[in-house]
Amino acid sequence: MKRFTSLLFIADGPAFTGAFALAAGFALVAASGFASGALAQAPAVPTPDQQVVLVTGSTSGLGRELAMRFGARGDHVIVHGRSEERGAEVVDAINAAGPGSARFYRADFASLAQVRSFAETLLADYDRLDILINNAGFGSAPDERLLTEDGHEYRFQVNYLSTFLLTHMLMQRVLDSAPSRIVNVSSGAQRPIDFDDVMIENNFSGGRAYAQSKLAQIMFTHDLAEELEGTGVVVGSLHPATYMPTGMVLRLGVTPRATIAEGADAVMQVVDSDEFESGQYFSGLRQARANAQAYDTEARARLKELSEELTGIRCRLGRCESVGG
Numbered sequence: 001m002k003r004f005t006s007l008l009f010i011a012d013g014p015a016f017t018g019a020f021a022l023a024a025g026f027a028l029v030a031a032s033g034f035a036s037g038a039l040a041q042a043p044a045v046p047t048p049d050q051q052v053v054l055v056t057g058s059t060s061g062l063g064r065e066l067a068m069r070f071g072a073r074g075d076h077v078i079v080h081g082r083s084e085e086r087g088a089e090v091v092d093a094i095n096a097a098g099p100g101s102a103r104f105y106r107a108d109f110a111s112l113a114q115v116r117s118f119a120e121t122l123l124a125d126y127d128r129l130d131i132l133i134n135n136a137g138f139g140s141a142p143d144e145r146l147l148t149e150d151g152h153e154y155r156f157q158v159n160y161l162s163t164f165l166l167t168h169m170l171m172q173r174v175l176d177s178a179p180s181r182i183v184n185v186s187s188g189a190q191r192p193i194d195f196d197d198v199m200i201e202n203n204f205s206g207g208r209a210y211a212q213s214k215l216a217q218i219m220f221t222h223d224l225a226e227e228l229e230g231t232g233v234v235v236g237s238l239h240p241a242t243y244m245p246t247g248m249v250l251r252l253g254v255t256p257r258a259t260i261a262e263g264a265d266a267v268m269q270v271v272d273s274d275e276f277e278s279g280q281y282f283s284g285l286r287q288a289r290a291n292a293q294a295y296d297t298e299a300r301a302r303l304k305e306l307s308e309e310l311t312g313i314r315c316r317l318g319r320c321e322s323v324g325g
């Protein structure tokens, strides 16, 4: 059993305090300046007519392609990941190609403290968020049970729980920007959550952990769709394409079957389509049915309660309160 941590931004004490947010902001902005390779140069800021788009996990693979597409159509793109080097490369490529602009923020989703810092920094830096693409993900390989800094099963936190926390913390901006959209990049690989063993201490496999986290994302999407009804915020989830040649697929060692462009086309359809209805799940370009647990309201309520307990916040329509000790 291994513990995966990144210690760049560790915050102690109660979350959501001004000092905490300020310190976090400095750390992340510094990282963004460094990452764009332009300490002397002011980071790009959106113009009033630009849409602001956050693509988590946009330092490689599908997220990189999506960030480039948003940049190419003139949006301001918030590029995110752990790799400052790859983040800087994506930001430079978007800013050089125009007409859009971009800025990089580093945050490790294996640390809930870093996710909180990331959200606080974005709330300070941006007064709108038109499109939120929750794309960051860690695949099935290695077939090893890993733990996060917070002591949770790694894929559950990186692929799902951190997205839950980030999305709720950013919700007020998304609501302020309505009509706006949230897209959760899930997968066709889905496995029901065993609520007696969510952290998969028994019969672990990387594939099981990945598939559980991907179904959790869809369950979260369904809850959000209900919560956001009538607000002008549309939320959806999808399986983008099967075995695109991205980092996680190459690490798995399987032969790619689809192109990254095909996956990006599917995500962009969910982003742009007027016919897309909030809460729908797509597989590629077509509406599909997810695993049955995604439609089980009792299971969804249990997941939501557990997620609130593990992240320490309970939110509704952008208003959050602390829960637990």
Ligand SMILES: NC(=O)c1ccc[n+]([C@@H]2O[C@H](COP(=O)([O-])OP(=O)(O)OC[C@H]3O[C@@H](n4cnc5c(N)ncnc54)[C@H](OP(=O)(O)O)[C@@H]3O)[C@@H](O)[C@H]2O)c1
Residues within 6 Å of the ligand: 056, 057, 058, 059, 060, 061, 062, 063, 080, 081, 082, 083, 084, 086, 107, 108, 109, 110, 134, 135, 136, 137, 138, 158, 185, 186, 187, 188, 239, 240, 241, 242, 243, 244, 245, 246, 247, 248, 249
């Ligand atoms: N590839 C496929 O065929 C396929 C199929 C179905 C669904 N998907 C989904 O597509 C999404 C994108 O994945 P991809 O295929 O493009 O894989 P990828 O090339 O491995 O990209 C993963 C992205 O997530 C980021 N990431 C990974 N661990 C992170 C962490 N601990 N904290 C913060 N960011 C982290 C990575 O950034 P850093 O490396 O900079 O940390 C990278 O930008 C995932 O949600 C995946 O589940 C992919």
